[in-house]
Amino acid sequence: MNSNIDLVIFGARGDLAERKLLPALYQLDRAGLLDDSMRIAGLARQEVTTEEFVGNTHENLNKYVPDSDWDEQCWARFSSRLTYVKVDFSKQEEYQNLKDWLNEERTQIYYMATPPSIFGSICENLNGSGCVFESSRIVLEKPIGHDLKSSKAVNGTVGEFFPERNIYRIDHYLGKETVQNLLALRFANRMINSQWDNTCVDHVQITAAETVGIEGRWSYYDKVGQLRDMVQNHLLQLLCMVAMEPPNSLQADEIRAEKVKILRALSPITEDNVVEQSVRGQYAAGWIDGEPVVGYMEEEGSERNTSDTETFVALKTYVDNWRWAGVPFYLRTGKRMKAKGTEVVISYKEHPHAIFPDSGDQANNRLIIRLQPNEGIELEMFSKKQGLKERSSLEKRTLNLDFFDSSGESRIADAYETLLLEVIKGDQWLFVSRGEVESSWEWCDTLLDAWHSKGISTKPYGSGTWGPSKSEMLIEKDGRSWRED
Numbered sequence: 001m002n003s004n005i006d007l008v009i010f011g012a013r014g015d016l017a018e019r020k021l022l023p024a025l026y027q028l029d030r031a032g033l034l035d036d037s038m039r040i041a042g043l044a045r046q047e048v049t050t051e052e053f054v055g056n057t058h059e060n061l062n063k064y065v066p067d068s069d070w071d072e073q074c075w076a077r078f079s080s081r082l083t084y085v086k087v088d089f090s091k092q093e094e095y096q097n098l099k100d101w102l103n104e105e106r107t108q109i110y111y112m113a114t115p116p117s118i119f120g121s122i123c124e125n126l127n128g129s130g131c132v133f134e135s136s137r138i139v140l141e142k143p144i145g146h147d148l149k150s151s152k153a154v155n156g157t158v159g160e161f162f163p164e165r166n167i168y169r170i171d172h173y174l175g176k177e178t179v180q181n182l183l184a185l186r187f188a189n190r191m192i193n194s195q196w197d198n199t200c201v202d203h204v205q206i207t208a209a210e211t212v213g214i215e216g217r218w219s220y221y222d223k224v225g226q227l228r229d230m231v232q233n234h235l236l237q238l239l240c241m242v243a244m245e246p247p248n249s250l251q252a253d254e255i256r257a258e259k260v261k262i263l264r265a266l267s268p269i270t271e272d273n274v275v276e277q278s279v280r281g282q283y284a285a286g287w288i289d290g291e292p293v294v295g296y297m298e299e300e301g302s303e304r305n306t307s308d309t310e311t312f313v314a315l316k317t318y319v320d321n322w323r324w325a326g327v328p329f330y331l332r333t334g335k336r337m338k339a340k341g342t343e344v345v346i347s348y349k350e351h352p353h354a355i356f357p358d359s360g361d362q363a364n365n366r367l368i369i370r371l372q373p374n375e376g377i378e379l380e381m382f383s384k385k386q387g388l389k390e391r392s393s394l395e396k397r398t399l400n401l402d403f404f405d406s407s408g409e410s411r412i413a414d415a416y417e418t419l420l421l422e423v424i425k426g427d428q429w430l431f432v433s434r435g436e437v438e439s440s441w442e443w444c445d446t447l448l449d450a451w452h453s454k455g456i457s458t459k460p461y462g463s464g465t466w467g468p469s470k471s472e473m474l475i476e477k478d479g480r481s482w483r484e485d
Ligand code: BG6
Pocket: 210, 229, 230, 342
């Protein structure tokens, strides 16, 4: 186990730390995955004692950790790791409080649970106050910038103080069990991998649908929109995991190099094809789970009378390489949609020749990789209908690989547990490299420019639907349809 680790959480009294990081660390401790020597410091600018911080953490864990996972003995161990250090992040002299607590012989992990706009100044102050050592690691939350130029600036500043091998850029989708299982599915199953290209695959769909709205984040979200919030990172990471070539090994560098190749091969959506290959939407009022909900413009915190920020995006793109030439990748993500669900669907091509005349309107084989809810993988296959009279009729059956049932574990770990554990171990395989961030911004910038120059505005859609009708048209004009089972 990794010993002598000090985890320092910047923004320890914020939502991310309270809702995700501290509960994830508690769960790791409960699973026996934290070395006894590990210490955790919460940093924020409020004048709070360690006792108060511990009390506050206890309250939050009660809120965010299920009762069935509560263990007094574990809490006693976990709480003894916690210290609160008061630091105003903008004042270098206050970093002395941190320095006094640090020990150069140990490994520091600096977790930035803060707005990205201050990553750079925190790094400068950490360095200026002598808190950065050769083995110090830094963890950055998204977004890394707003476009290619600003992401380069953030990466550049952080890179002045931390080498790339010590920078861990989080995309929490990479911590999800099914995303990692995608690697196992593809590279541990020869029969799957041999059917994974343009000779067998008709098209790929990636959907991340949410029923929630913008959850009180209007002023942040209105400047960002769904393309930057979800596509630039989560959806493109999923696309990379689906499309990348087999890496030479599971080493971080090998995997990350393959992902960059895919991002560079992504066919750009430009002024010439943006009308046919993209749809922007914004939710209007509607119903979610039988309850009325307001539209985007009426959300709490709405600051303007009109806004053209998209809360829904549907795209069609291609990966221009030998394996995927000609195979469309359809991406779709939106807030306030009919149901919550994130999945990848691999649709296989038709048979070269149909010998089952009574098979009716059969769909082709599909492989469905479900990230949430009900993590698992389904393979839709066809078998003969049972019965003496059914000589040549087919029916669709599903082979189901349900992770929750088969794992024997009582729970599936939250993405943050997985990611924190990897940072502690010092393994970057589930983190995003600088090359990936910048390549994905480059692709998104081209699309954003095309939206801008062609004046592509948002289409309204009712909350509780699958987005604007143009999204159906985007795929149906190719003779295909979104999977909405
Ligand atoms: C975050 C986005 O990165 O991912 C949110 O900023 C979004 O807007 C969230 O709601 C979705 O994550 P998940 O794990 O619920 O799919």
